[in-house]
Amino acid sequence: MSSNPVTITSYPSGQREQVREMLKEQGIEFILAQFVDIHGAPKVKQVPVDCFDSLVDDGAGFAGAAVWGMGLGPESHDLMARTDIDTYVQLPWIPNVAIANCDLYVKNEIWPYCPRNNLKRMLxxxxxxxxxxxxxxxxxxxxxxxxxxxxxxxxxxxxxxxxxxxxxxxxxxxxxxxxxxxxxxxxxxxxxxxxxxxxxxxxxxxxxxxxxxxxxxxxxxxxxxxxxxxxxxxxxxxxxxxxxxxxxxxxxxxxxxxxxxxxxxxxxxxxxxxxxxxxxxxxxxxxxxxxxxxxxxxxxxxxxxxxxxxxxxxxxxxxxxxxxxxxxxxxxxxxxxxxxxxxxxxxxxxxxxxxxxxxxxxxxxxxxxxxxxxxxxxxxxxxxxxxxxxxxxxxxxxxxxxxxxxxxxxxxxxxxxxxxxxxxxxxxxxxxxxxxxxxxxxxxxxxxxxxxxxxxxxxxxxxxxxx
Structure with missing residues (x-):
């Protein structure tokens, strides 16, 4: 099977500051870091907006074995969901919450079991x-x-x-x-x-x-x-x-x-x-x-x-x-x-x-x-x-x-x-x-x-x- 690499995205500081300012103007207090399992069902963690930088750089940690199809066991290192800064959006029906799509990493490497990562690979x-x-x-x-x-x-x-x-x-x-x-x-x-x-x-x-x-x-x-x-x-x-x-x-x-x-x-x-x-x-x-x-x-x-x-x-x-x-x-x-x-x-x-x-x-x-x-x-x-x-x-x-x-x-x-x-x-x-x-x-x-x-x-x- 092809192992074509997925490029790790780094974001210019100006883009990051623009998103940070948007969240502040919208009165965002919490961020939902979201990815999907193998079925396409959304999985999230709710994180205070003060942790914005950590979500982008490090990600929210998940026990990968608790999610369908992630190729991880209970002994595995954390599944880290790093938010894609281009996807932050306010939830209009919960206006103090923003949601962002995540790409998944394990031990700082792009995780191939992530459906979103795999689509990027094929693109x-x-x-x-x-x-x-x-x-x-x-x-x-x-x-x-x-x-x-x-x-x-x-x-x-x-x-x-x-x-x-x-x-x-x-x-x-x-x-x-x-x-x-x-x-x-x-x-x-x-x-x-x-x-x-x-x-x-x-x-x-x-x-x-x-x-x-x-x-x-x-x-x-x-x-x-x-x-x-x-x-x-x-x-x-x-x-x-x-x-x-x-x-x-x-x-x-x-x-x-x-x-x-x-x-x-x-x-x-x-x-x-x-x-x-x-x-x-x-x-x-x-x-x-x-x-x-x-x-x-x-x-x-x-x-x-x-x-x-x-x-x-x-x-x-x-x-x-x-x-x-x-x-x-x-x-x-x-x-x-x-x-x-x-x-x-x-x-x-x-x-x-x-x-x-x-x-x-x-x-x-x-x-x-x-x-x-x-x-x-x-x-x-x-x-x-x-x-x-x-x-x-x-x-x-x-x-x-x-x-x-x-x-x-x-x-x-x-x-x-x-x-x-x-x-x-x-x-x-x-x-x-x-x-x-x-x-x-x-x-x-x-x-x-x-x-x-x-x-x-x-x-x-x-x-x-x-x-």
């Missing part, structure tokens, strides 16, 4: 080839309430009851204050939120915000999920990013829009240049097409990262009988394809400026996903992988399994173990995850083993008296 690999990755996530989530009988959509006025509730005003009206808080606070933190809507399931919402570089895009998704959970509590709800909380409703994704750019100029390399032939009829450069070729070649291994929990595979449904939601659609790809502005694709091309990956679950660890995709996409560019003809104007969901296979479409893994086994065999994607790959595979196999020990009510109901 470094990209930069060596004159390229970089830009993107942005579209997080879907549910607002739910929970009692002794389980969970149900948050619906205090009993207005969110339609079978096809997407964009419905009545369903959304009762959540207007929640959504406005999300937009207001998110934009105060620099998200550039430009849309929010009621999604395809009762109690489900989506927020759209600006593009950025890959690291900032991942940082932003993590902070968005943290914020949503905090604000939902104000309204007596739980914000959940569980991929498929309800059997009869659409699942939640985190669609990723992305393009490859020139590392120096920042110019988007996906659109055709003047005079170039339109190879696949989508107005895309060969760089874009080959990048997608790499993603499609490695899509089964990538699925283990884009859908990292057992529940995520409730979204990825296939078969001769295609299960759907109350609204009529799952909105989730089960076969690997690419093509035009068509939501039945895995990789949808809304315009020559970008692709949309429709597979990621709302539970995705964004740092790991983007690192894995960089590895696969670079393989496509370097080896000029041809993804085949673009599929345009066809509803892939309406095709039979045999028709899709005749078109050369690859079936995505239908459960976590199948995806993990595909990852285990894919050296390119494992290289994208670096040291994290083996730990990820080990943990996911353990999750599958634990899951398989449980007997579900469905099994009892279906087979108790079958024979």
């Amino acid at each position: 470094g690999v990209m930069a060596e080839k004159g390229l970089t990755l830009n993107g942005g996530f579209e997080p879907e989530h549910f607002l739910v309430v929970q009692d002794e009988n389980g969970i149900k959509p948050w619906d205090p006025l009993n207005l969110d009851t339609l079978a096809k509730p997407c964009y419905d005003f009545k369903g959304m009206a009762q959540s207007i204050d929640y959504l406005q808080d999300i937009i207001r606070y998110g934009n105060q933190m620099g998200f550039g939120i430009y849309q929010s809507d009621h999604e395809d399931a009762n109690g489900q919402y989506e927020i759209n915000f600006d593009w950025s570089d890959a690291v900032k895009a991942a940082d932003r998704l993590v902070l968005f999920r943290l914020m949503s959970g905090q604000i939902a509590q104000k309204y007596g709800a739980i914000a959940t990013f569980l991929a498929k909380p309800f059997e009869d409703k659409t699942g939640s994704g985190a669609h990723l829009h992305f393009h490859v750019a020139d590392a120096q100029s920042g110019k988007n390399l996906f659109p055709l240049k003047d005079g170039q032939a339109d190879w696949k009829g989508l107005g895309l450069s060969k760089t874009a097409i080959h990048y997608i070729g790499g993603l499609l070649k490695h899509c089964r291994a990538i699925t283990a990262v884009s859908s990292p929990q057992i529940n995520c595979y409730r979204r990825i449904q296939s078969g001769e009988f295609v299960y759907s939601s109350n609204s009529g659609y799952t909105w989730t790809p089960s076969f690997a394809s690419y093509g035009d502005n068509n939501r039945t694709q895995l990789y949808r091309c809304p315009s020559p400026n970008r692709f949309e990956d429709r597979s990621p679950s709302a539970m995705v660890n964004p740092y790991l996903l983007m690192a894995a995709q960089i590895a696969a996409g670079l393989d496509g560019i370097e080896n000029e992988i041809d993804p085949g003809e673009a599929i345009c104007g066809k509803n892939i969901w309406n095709l039979s399994v045999s028709q899709r296979r005749e078109m050369g479409l690859t079936l995505l893994p239908q459960n976590l173990m199948e995806a993990v086994e595909a990852l285990e065999e894919d050296e390119v994607v494992k290289n994208g995850l670096g040291t994290i790959a083996d730990e990820f595979i080990r943990l996911k196999k353990a999750e599958w083993g634990e899951f398989m020990q449980h007997v579900t009510p469905w099994e009892i109901k279906r087979t108790l008296t079958m024979l």
Whole structure:
């Protein structure tokens, strides 16, 4: 596996003083030093603002063995979370608190099990080839309430009851204050939120915000999920990013829009240049097409990262009988394809400026996903992988399994173990995850083993008296 170094960042004193002054002007008393574990869950320590210099230079100390996937035991030296000075931001709903993303170190060395460090490593690999990755996530989530009988959509006025509730005003009206808080606070933190809507399931919402570089895009998704959970509590709800909380409703994704750019100029390399032939009829450069070729070649291994929990595979449904939601659609790809502005694709091309990956679950660890995709996409560019003809104007969901296979479409893994086994065999994607790959595979196999020990009510109901 590649061991490309991650550069240790040192900050000019002027930049540090500028951030210190900002914190003082905002009345910040405490700083949350945040990083994510292998699952993408935020971990924090709260530190008095007087310790600002120590957080930047030394970091907040953590027992690494207490965190999933850090590759450390109870005998290991401290995991030091050093704040990235460019990421300090005030939390508008707790105005005396700022939060900052951290990069992880052990014994003063950059720690390779840190998902953020690993993404920076892969961006470094990209930069060596004159390229970089830009993107942005579209997080879907549910607002739910929970009692002794389980969970149900948050619906205090009993207005969110339609079978096809997407964009419905009545369903959304009762959540207007929640959504406005999300937009207001998110934009105060620099998200550039430009849309929010009621999604395809009762109690489900989506927020759209600006593009950025890959690291900032991942940082932003993590902070968005943290914020949503905090604000939902104000309204007596739980914000959940569980991929498929309800059997009869659409699942939640985190669609990723992305393009490859020139590392120096920042110019988007996906659109055709003047005079170039339109190879696949989508107005895309060969760089874009080959990048997608790499993603499609490695899509089964990538699925283990884009859908990292057992529940995520409730979204990825296939078969001769295609299960759907109350609204009529799952909105989730089960076969690997690419093509035009068509939501039945895995990789949808809304315009020559970008692709949309429709597979990621709302539970995705964004740092790991983007690192894995960089590895696969670079393989496509370097080896000029041809993804085949673009599929345009066809509803892939309406095709039979045999028709899709005749078109050369690859079936995505239908459960976590199948995806993990595909990852285990894919050296390119494992290289994208670096040291994290083996730990990820080990943990996911353990999750599958634990899951398989449980007997579900469905099994009892279906087979108790079958024979």
